[in-house]
Amino acid sequence: MAHHHEQDHEHGSTLSPMDLRVRALESILVEKGYVDPAALDALIETYETRVGPHNGARVVARAWVDPDFRERLLADATPAMRELDVGGRGGEHMVVVANTPEEHNLVVCTLCSCYPWPVLGLPPVWYKAPPYRSRAVIEPRAVLAEFGLSLPPETRIRVWDSTAELRYMVLPMRPPGTEGLDEAALAALVTRDAMIGTGLPRRPEIRA
Structure with missing residues (x-):
């Protein structure tokens, strides 16, 4: 995971500072078991495609x-x-x-x-x-x-x-x-x- 982040920095991230903060928070919540990744994906998909x-x-x-x-x-x-x-x-x-x-x-x-x-x-x-x-x-x-x-x-x-x-x-x-x-x-x-x-x-x- 750390190596992946290093690669992102080397090639330059297209994400905004807010997007990066959201991604980091999402990772922490998933790792600690507070959020089900599948449920989170479903929620995002709902707002992006149906709402x-x-x-x-x-x-x-x-x-x-x-x-x-x-x-x-x-x-x-x-x-x-x-x-x-x-x-x-x-x-x-x-x-x-x-x-x-x-x-x-x-x-x-x-x-x-x-x-x-x-x-x-x-x-x-x-x-x-x-x-x-x-x-x-x-x-x-x-x-x-x-x-x-x-x-x-x-x-x-x-x-x-x-x-x-x-x-x-x-x-x-x-x-x-x-x-x-x-x-x-x-x-x-x-x-x-x-x-x-x-x-x-x-x-x-x-x-x-």
């Missing part, structure tokens, strides 16, 4: 093509999401706010890092970081610019503060040029950052 931003993306895509669903979603998001079997622990009480040409929404949790895991998957590291949690409220336009999102000066920015009881998701505007796409293709354009408000959906021509 993730693609759940929220399905909700957004449905709202883009179904005006009645969009209306229900914005009026009472939790039961509307359940229509698509989206929600659960950590996403029991959801509010969806819609971007418009006049207003852009941004979600933060200023107290800790409350986040709708069943809807958006694993939270990004920056979402939990103190700089984002404090600056998103004080200077949201500057924060968005650092994410590469520069909005027109006339666009209002509204910041929503998630809590343990209530969590928010942004309904981004549908990109132009997507009129002929079905729901699955539209969902593939929806990014996690677009549903937090720090980004926009992909354009069809640059879809990964």
Whole structure:
């Protein structure tokens, strides 16, 4: 095991400092018998493949093509999401706010890092970081610019503060040029950052 780590250092690790800390903690817990590796792998696989931003993306895509669903979603998001079997622990009480040409929404949790895991998957590291949690409220336009999102000066920015009881998701505007796409293709354009408000959906021509 030690030799393996030496090889990693020699060739340079692509893991971030946070990833390295998580790996080290995981190794200690497994070695001491506190965590079953198989159970840990199953949990990670669940959040990566079955619970993730693609759940929220399905909700957004449905709202883009179904005006009645969009209306229900914005009026009472939790039961509307359940229509698509989206929600659960950590996403029991959801509010969806819609971007418009006049207003852009941004979600933060200023107290800790409350986040709708069943809807958006694993939270990004920056979402939990103190700089984002404090600056998103004080200077949201500057924060968005650092994410590469520069909005027109006339666009209002509204910041929503998630809590343990209530969590928010942004309904981004549908990109132009997507009129002929079905729901699955539209969902593939929806990014996690677009549903937090720090980004926009992909354009069809640059879809990964």
